[in-house]
Amino acid sequence: MGVPSMPELLIILAIVVLLFGAKKIPDLAKGIGKGIKSFKNEMREDEVVAEKPVDEKIEKQEETVSAKKVEETKEA
Secondary structure, three states, X not given: OOOOOHHHHHHXXXXXXXXHOOOHHHHHHHHXXXXXXXXXXXXXXXXXXXXXXXXXXXXXXXXXXXXXXXXXXXXX
């Protein structure tokens, strides 16, 4: 299987237009573009979080745990 030729691509395009209608295609493309942009942003955020040293993450977890313990003692 190779790359589809021009007549095959035109047939596929015609089927898509028949299924979704000419007015829906721009909306579908816009939705796909937003999804891709959102995915890229999330990947960047994950990279930034992954770049932080592990020690900082552990310290933040310890602070959260100690803050919860303080709240529990105040409630009791």
